[in-house]
Amino acid sequence: MDLREELPSDRQAVxxxxxxxxxxxxxxVADLVDTLRDTITPQDGLSLVAEHDRQVVGHVMFTRSLLDAPRRLVDVQVLxxxxxxxxxxxxxxxxALVRHGLEVLAERAVPLVFLEGDPGYD
Ligand SMILES: CC(C)(COP(=O)(O)OP(=O)(O)OC[C@H]1O[C@@H](n2cnc3c(N)ncnc32)[C@H](O)[C@@H]1OP(=O)(O)O)[C@@H](O)C(=O)NCCC(=O)NCCS
Known part of the structure; x- marks a missing residue:
């Protein structure tokens, strides 16, 4: 399995x-992904796919959000x-997708990633 950034040609497979x-x-969710994708830039946000036998079989998206912290607004990401x-x-x-995404964002010095989802998911 390969993990890589999503390409424009992956849109339908995603x-x-x-x-x-x-x-x-x-x-x-598919429509949400298409909308969120427009907010992603090379510096901000991330869309990763997992490929198996040259087929896209998994996808994760991280997009920009602002945390209203006491002293200032802080740029964070939402998974x-x-x-x-x-x-x-x-x-x-x-x-693997989540781990790889967090590594890329850590390299960009993103201070925090929020996850909204099922509390039962480890
Ligand atoms: C959630 C999802 C992406 C997990 O993908 P996956 O490749 O099966 O995940 P992994 O094999 O890496 O699982 C890792 C661990 O996550 C947890 N996990 C996975 N799916 C879970 C679920 N549906 N509920 C609770 N925990 C879950 C388990 O602890 C699992 O470890 P285990 O092997 O001991 O069970 C996949 O089940 C999926 O596509 N679900 C439908 C969409 C969805 O609900 N997405 C999440 C909300 S955005």
């Missing part, structure tokens, strides 16, 4: 991952959404 992974909710093709769940692909 939609397919979310459509399949989120089931009934898939269309909303959302994350999805892996259902037939490849529980093989560590989701964890």
């Amino acid at each position: 939609r397919d991952v979310h459509l399949q992974a989120f089931g009934d909710h898939g269309l909303v 959302s959404p994350l999805a892996v093709m259902p037939e490849l769940h529980k093989r560590g692909i989701g964890s």
Whole structure:
């Protein structure tokens, strides 16, 4: 499995991952990804895919947000959404995407990444 930044040519494959992974909710998430993507720049935000047999099988997105801290607004990132093709769940692909994304953001000195999601997810 390879992890790499999303390319413009991955757009439909990334939609397919979310459509399949989120089931009934898939269309909303796929559209959200298309909207959030417009906010990503080379310096800000990150969209990563996992490839298996040259197919995109997983995706994670990090986008910019502002934390209203006591002294100033702080640039932070939000991890959302994350999805892996259902037939490849529980093989560590989701964890690998998150870990790699956090490493890239740490290199950019991003101070904090928020995750909104199910508290049951480790
Ligand atoms: C959540 C998701 C991305 C995990 O991908 P994955 O490749 O299966 O994850 P991993 O194999 O790296 O799992 C790592 C650990 O995460 C936890 N985990 C994974 N899926 C979970 C779930 N649905 N609920 C709770 N914990 C979960 C488990 O602790 C797992 O470890 P285990 O092997 O001991 O069970 C995948 O299940 C998915 O696409 N789900 C549908 C979309 C979704 O709910 N996305 C998250 C919200 S944006």
